[in-house]
Amino acid sequence: MQRSRLLGAAARVLEEQGYEHATITHITQRARVSRRTFYELFPNREQCVAAVLRDAAEQVRMELERAGLEGLPWREQVRGGVWAILCFLEREPALGRVLVVHALRGSGAVLAAREEIVAELVAVVDAGRAEGARGAGCTGLTAEGVVGAALAILYSRLTRRESGRPQLMGLLGDLTATIVLPYLGSAAARCEQARALPQSADGERVRDAGPMSAAVDPLEGLSMRLTYRTVRVLEGLARRPGASNRQVADDAGIADQGQVSKLLSRLERLGLLCNENARQGRGERNRWRLTRRGELVTHSIASHIDAPEGRRAA
Numbered sequence: 001m002q003r004s005r006l007l008g009a010a011a012r013v014l015e016e017q018g019y020e021h022a023t024i025t026h027i028t029q030r031a032r033v034s035r036r037t038f039y040e041l042f043p044n045r046e047q048c049v050a051a052v053l054r055d056a057a058e059q060v061r062m063e064l065e066r067a068g069l070e071g072l073p074w075r076e077q078v079r080g081g082v083w084a085i086l087c088f089l090e091r092e093p094a095l096g097r098v099l100v101v102h103a104l105r106g107s108g109a110v111l112a113a114r115e116e117i118v119a120e121l122v123a124v125v126d127a128g129r130a131e132g133a134r135g136a137g138c139t140g141l142t143a144e145g146v147v148g149a150a151l152a153i154l155y156s157r158l159t160r161r162e163s164g165r166p167q168l169m170g171l172l173g174d175l176t177a178t179i180v181l182p183y184l185g186s187a188a189a190r191c192e193q194a195r196a197l198p199q200s201a202d203g204e205r206v207r208d209a210g211p212m213s214a215a216v217d218p219l220e221g222l223s224m225r226l227t228y229r230t231v232r233v234l235e236g237l238a239r240r241p242g243a244s245n246r247q248v249a250d251d252a253g254i255a256d257q258g259q260v261s262k263l264l265s266r267l268e269r270l271g272l273l274c275n276e277n278a279r280q281g282r283g284e285r286n287r288w289r290l291t292r293r294g295e296l297v298t299h300s301i302a303s304h305i306d307a308p309e310g311r312r313a314a
Contacts, residue, residue: 003041003051004300005031010052015094019049019105049102050109056095057117059299063088074127075184079176081124082150083198086175090168093158100154121147128183135183142182150175172197229254233263234290234298237273241289248288264288272297 009031013022024045028038042048067084069077089096103114126143129135153175157166177189229252236251237243243251249260264286267273272294275286290298 001300002031002033002037005033006038006041006048007052007055007300009033010048011056011094011098014049014052014098014102019102022049024048046106046109049098049106050113052098053103053110053113053117055299056092056099057113059092059095060085060088060099062295062299074131075180075188078125078128078179079172079192079195082175082179083169083172086168086172089154089158090166093166096154096166096168097158100151100158104155118147118151125179128180131183134185138182146179146182149178169197230263230267233260233267234272234294237288237290238295238298242287244285244287267294 006027010022010027013026013030017023017026022045024035024038027045027048028035038048042051063084064081067080069080069084072080089100099117103110103117106114122140122143125146126140128143129138153171154168157168157171160166173193173195177192180192181189232252233248236248240247240251245257245260245264248264249255249257252260254260254263264273268275271291273288274291275288
C-alpha cells in the first residue's frame with residue numbers, strides 16, 4: 001500500500017515540479033509516508049521514478065490487451081494500438097508526460113526503463129518487414145526511426161500546457177500513416193490519413209475512466225479495510241470479468257452466498273465494481289466487472305505483492 005502511495009505521489013510531484021526539481025522530500029510529503037519507508041522500497045529517486053514509468057507502461061499494456069488486437073493483420077494492429085495509446089495519454093496526461101517527457105530527462109534506471117518500453121514498440125513496428133517486398137527492404141533501424149518520430153510528436157503535444165488536456169486522438173490517422181508508410185507505401189499511408197476516427201473517440205473507453213485518474217492514489221479515500229477476502233474478490237474479477245456471484249465466491253473461497261452478496265454490494269457502492277446486468281429482469285445472473293478505479297486498486301495491490309522480498313511496505 002505504501003508503495004502505491006509513493007508511486008501516485010511521485011507522478012503528481014513530477015507533474016507539478018518537473019523532473020529536475022522533484023525531490024524525495026516532495027514525494028514523501030505528498031504521499032504522507034516517511035523517508036525511512038521510502039528507502040525501504042527504493043534506494044533513490046531515480047528508482048522510484050523508474051517504477052512509476054514501468055507502472056504507467058503496464059497500464060498501457062492493459063489498455064492494449066482490452067483492445068483485442070491479437071490475430072489482426074499487422075496494419076490493423078498498428079492502428080488499434082496507436083488508438084489505445086492515444087486514448088490513454090489523452091485521458092491520463094500526467095502519466096503520459098512521465099512516459100514521454102520526464103523519462104527523457106532521467107538517468108540510469110529511468111533511461112533503462114524507457115529503453116525497455118521503446119524496445120517493445122520497436123518490435124511491434126518492425127514486424128512490418130514481413131508485410132511484403134517493400135517491407136522486406138526495410139531494416140531494424142527503420143522501426144527505430146518511426147517510433148522515434150512518433151514519440152517526438154507526442155512529446156511536443158504533451159509539453160503544451162496552455163490548452164489543459166492535450167488533444168491527441170486526432171493524431172490517429174497521421175501517426176498510423178507515418179508508421180505504415182515505409183512498409184506499405186504512400187497509398188496505404190494516405191488511406192490511413194483518410195480513415196475516420198473510431199466511434200468510441202468520446203465513448204465508453206473514455207467515459208469509463210470517470211473522475212478517477214491513474215496519477216491519483218487509488219487507495220486514497222477508500223473507506224474500507226482491504227482484507228484478504230476483499231483482495232481475492234478483486235483479483236478474481238480481474239481474471240474473470242463478467243463473473244456471477246457464485247463464480248466470484250468460488251474464486252475467493254467464500255462458502256456463504258449471503259456474505260459474498262454483501263461484499264459485492266459494498267464494493268459496488270465504493271465504485272470498485274459494477275454489475276453489467278443491473279438493469280436486467282429478475283432471474284438474470286449478475287455479471288460483475290471492475291470499474292476503472294477497481295482496476296487501479298487491483299493493479300496497485302498486485303504491484304505491492306510482486307515487490308521483491310524484503311522491500312515491501314509493512
